[in-house]
Amino acid sequence: MKVSFVYYSNTGHTSSVAAEAAKRLESIGVETTQIDVVRDEDKEVPTDVDGMVFMTPVNAFSLPQQMTDFFATCPSFKPGTPAVVFVNQGLWTPVLGGNRTARQLTDAVQALGCDVKDVTIVSWNKKRVPKIDAFLSRLTEVFS
Numbered sequence: 001m002k003v004s005f006v007y008y009s010n011t012g013h014t015s016s017v018a019a020e021a022a023k024r025l026e027s028i029g030v031e032t033t034q035i036d037v038v039r040d041e042d043k044e045v046p047t048d049v050d051g052m053v054f055m056t057p058v059n060a061f062s063l064p065q066q067m068t069d070f071f072a073t074c075p076s077f078k079p080g081t082p083a084v085v086f087v088n089q090g091l092w093t094p095v096l097g098g099n100r101t102a103r104q105l106t107d108a109v110q111a112l113g114c115d116v117k118d119v120t121i122v123s124w125n126k127k128r129v130p131k132i133d134a135f136l137s138r139l140t141e142v143f144s
């Protein structure tokens, strides 16, 4: 099974979870590839995959422009390709934008033909570890 990760990470939080998640999937025999939408701008997006993982922080209560730019040129996937979505947020205000960003990301991923199997929103605070663990467990369930 082949699973590709697509993510944006400004300060390294999202990319650290992407690396951990890829390691977890590799440990159960899944072949993974990673695309950082900024650093790997010129890399071809593999569409012949069995699954996709899309990961982003919240920026300005919204999906970051870097992800929007990525989706503007991303080719479609095979209809029904299973996908998992991960959003992380970090403000200390009552409204963080995680739900809105998760909806935006889910819509963008569905528009490319993917079937979104799971959506996780994590607040990047001291309580994040069990939530990230739960995300990793769901990921292995979806892609095993």
Ligand SMILES: Cc1cc2nc3c(=O)[nH]c(=O)nc-3n(C[C@H](O)[C@H](O)[C@H](O)COP(=O)(O)O)c2cc1C
Binding pocket: 008, 009, 010, 011, 012, 013, 014, 015, 056, 057, 058, 059, 060, 061, 062, 088, 089, 090, 091, 092, 095, 096, 097, 098, 124
């Ligand atoms: C430019 C910028 C805008 C941000 N806007 C929000 C926001 O609207 N809501 C929120 O909860 N966190 C916001 N954050 C915090 C990040 O979402 C949070 O720290 C996240 O964990 C960063 O992930 P990253 O290191 O992968 O970029 C913002 C951070 C930056 C740098």
